[in-house]
Amino acid sequence: MRAWHAISGAARYLRAWLAGDRADDAAMLNRLRMCAVCPSMTRRRKFGRSRTLWCGQPFDPVRNISCGCLLASHKEEGAAVSVTVEGVEYEPAGKLVVGTEVCPRGFW
Numbered sequence: 317m318r319a320w321h322a323i324s325g326a327a328r329y330l331r332a333w334l335a336g337d338r339a340d341d342a343a344m345l346n347r348l349r350m351c352a353v354c355p356s357m358t359r360r361r362k363f364g365r366s367r368t369l370w371c372g373q374p375f376d377p378v379r380n381i382s383c384g385c386l387l388a389s390h391k392e393e394g395a396a397v398s399v400t401v402e403g404v405e406y407e408p409a410g411k412l413v414v415g416t417e418v419c420p421r422g423f424w
């Protein structure tokens with residue numbers, strides 16, 4: 317599940333995740349909660365019907381403000397970690413599932 321979401325964000329997330337560079341559930345929940353209230357976070361309804369959260373504009377990083385990375389995807393059945401943003405439940409994806417990723421604003 318998370319691996320598929322990583323593909324939709326960037327292949328590097330998938331490579332890192334498959335290599336064992338994985339954030340645990342507590343870290344992902346903490347990250348997702350911070351991203352959910354961050355001024356850099358944006359919501360998108362692309363990639364089919366799924367809804368996604370991004371750090372700034374997708375694939376368009378702004379130094380010290382946003383990285384353009386995928387953060388979360390509309391929650392699917394079986395997700396262990398999720399956060400509700402404006403009535404929609406999201407699970408960590410892309411950047412948030414990789415252990416060594418960092419927040420460009422230094423929030424996590």
Ligand code: SF4
Pocket residue numbers: 350351352354355356357370371372381382383387418419420421422423424
């Ligand atoms: S990764 Fe950092 S800057 Fe980007 S949305 Fe999350 S908390 Fe905000």
